[in-house]
Amino acid sequence: MAHIPSHLLLTPDEMARADRMSAESGIPSFDLMQRAGYAVAATALSLFPAALRFAVLCGPGNNGGDGYVAARQLAESGADITVYALGDPDDLKGDAGRAYQLWGGLVAPLCEFEPRPGDVVIDALFGAGLSRTLPDDVTALISSVERAGVPVLAVDLPSGIDGRSGRPLGAAFKADCTVTFMARKPGHLLLPGKSLCGDIKVADIGIPRRIMEAVRGRLSENGPQIWSANLPLVGADSHKYRRGHLVIFSGEASKTGAARLSAIAGLKTGAGLVTVASPENAMVANAAQLTAVMLRKVDSEAELSDWLENAKLSAFVLGPGFGIGSHARDFVLALKDRPLVLDADGITSFRDDPAILFDAFADGETHLVLTPHEGEFGRLFPDIAADETLSKPEKALKAARRAHAAIVYKGADTVIASPDGRVAINTNGPPWLATAGSGDVLAGMIGAFLAQGLPTFEAAAAGVYLHGQAAGLAGPYMTAEDLAGLAGQAMADITARF
The missing domain is CATH 3.40.50.10260 (YjeF N-terminal domain)
Structure with missing residues (x-):
């Protein structure tokens, strides 16, 4: 063979x-x-x-x-x-x-x-x-x-x-x-x-x-053959600004942990700079827990727009612990021209009218990654989810083309799809990945790859694979904190092979 x-x-x-x-x-x-x-x-x-x-x-x-x-x-x-x-x-x-x-x-x-x-x-x-x-x-x-x-x-x-x-x-x-x-x-x-x-x-x-x-x-098993050529390698001329600035949006004071998990995972996966964008009422809670990750107050769409105009920000993650509703939708639409990982609450915020999201990101090169689990997939793509004649890869591909986004259709058999027709089935995720906070870590890892310049499909596929590798290193009794902490080791193990 x-x-x-x-x-x-x-x-x-x-x-x-x-x-x-x-x-x-x-x-x-x-x-x-x-x-x-x-x-x-x-x-x-x-x-x-x-x-x-x-x-x-x-x-x-x-x-x-x-x-x-x-x-x-x-x-x-x-x-x-x-x-x-x-x-x-x-x-x-x-x-x-x-x-x-x-x-x-x-x-x-x-x-x-x-x-x-x-x-x-x-x-x-x-x-x-x-x-x-x-x-x-x-x-x-x-x-x-x-x-x-x-x-x-x-x-x-x-x-x-x-x-x-x-x-x-x-x-x-x-x-x-x-x-x-x-x-x-x-x-x-x-x-x-x-x-x-x-x-x-x-x-x-x-x-x-x-x-x-x-x-x-265009269907394959997910692995380094898909994305290793795009991996950013740390060399003598590496600099934090060349490795991208990743922004993670935090929820309110009682829901800040998910964003911090994403931020640590993003930092460990190679983003040069990571900032948690926090509402004012969560600044103290976030400041007490962050060290290498930076913190900035962003309460309104106006504050976000001002920051976007005056700072070099490479990629964004919105959804983990953010809250569901118009506030999330407004922030997402403000980011329609930027590389974005939309997860969890960010996805559910568009359940009543997904076309608003899809239309916003329809122009130009694909720069949106959606990371739905089964329930979230059904909220954004109810007709596709209900079609029993389609396999999971076929559903993911139809969704990717409709949304003009890379789709990470999560589960024990996670499928990654691109609007251009490429589809990968991931196989290295152990069963203990099904734990609270695991998805927040994945979103941060994918965001880090987007910040470092990987195209959406490669960023999503690399993030999913290395997420599984990190879980393997952590072992069956891991927590999401363990998983985030080992993202860097998983990255180092892979880059050492190429």
Whole structure:
């Protein structure tokens, strides 16, 4: 797999196109199927050496063909094999039919399968291209396997998961391991599919890289390959003013902590200067807690406008603890020509008329980053959120284009999207990121990258990834303060590699 980029993702349609192009280029499609089946068999023998029986469940298409190849290889290795088929295998055509004929052994109807102790189930019923609800008999079989607690090795994707969206189509196997081919699919990384795949192994079955590159879209796994070339490196000629001035807006006296978390995270992530813009009634509370972060009183839109005219300010974060309402809307609209991360209360302030926000930032290069969680996304984009035909990446992309903004659609499977069509799925965020204040830290990190001159998509993707790295350093019992404090270490670890 060394010749295929590890971050590559292909949709099921793109993978099908790669298969077709391989055949058109002279690579026999059955050769690909054989290599896929061999990879499944090798993985089964490696992971489950003590299996008493491999129960290979074969479907009515090419995924079933992979299963027949795997069954033949396992039998030749001396393993105890029983093959069960969904439908009449004599009806199989093409490569799958050929794989069935070469198997040559007994095949029982799927309805006869009963899991027993010592079994390992090889799920070759349906692959990543499944787009319809599973038949009732397969749903019942999945339940019986789950009750029996026997291990499952999935071929391509656990049957029942939509490879495009990661959503179960009725029911789905929960696999201990999934073997996929050439590249992962979105369903391997998006929830709940991600939690049902177990360990994911990507097998190179011989499709040339030129074909993989030709069919790939603009979806990838988030990682340094997307944004590392844009990272500002600290050198001998570095100066705080060259690294940008980030402004974080604070809420009232009783709600100042969120802004300070954002500010510390921004400072740790490399912004040369960070100022908390505070209402007068919160100045004392903020001053008592800030040292390296500066403080300025900004109560009104007039005071903000005066500051914008007379100071060199690079980027802004508004939302954490700020408060919901017209005051937030006025400040955001005053910043319509500046790089801005809009989070939390800032997002919710536009729920009644999101078009006001979108229209304000519609001109010029994209300079707005929106960081909604599920509920906030639904407030800004109710029709997109409600469209169950769309995957999470597709929803994020539609939202990015409507808002003329980079979208950070947060969650355990955070998706970052740009109006230009680029979409990245983040995978390094540990579950303990779901803690109070975590989003405030993320907003500050993204703001720091904007202040240092990164474009919005790269700033958002880098912020999300390094946020996950910092959480990994902090460990399961972290607080948001721990997370903010380790943002700098996460940044140093990454920059040391480039």
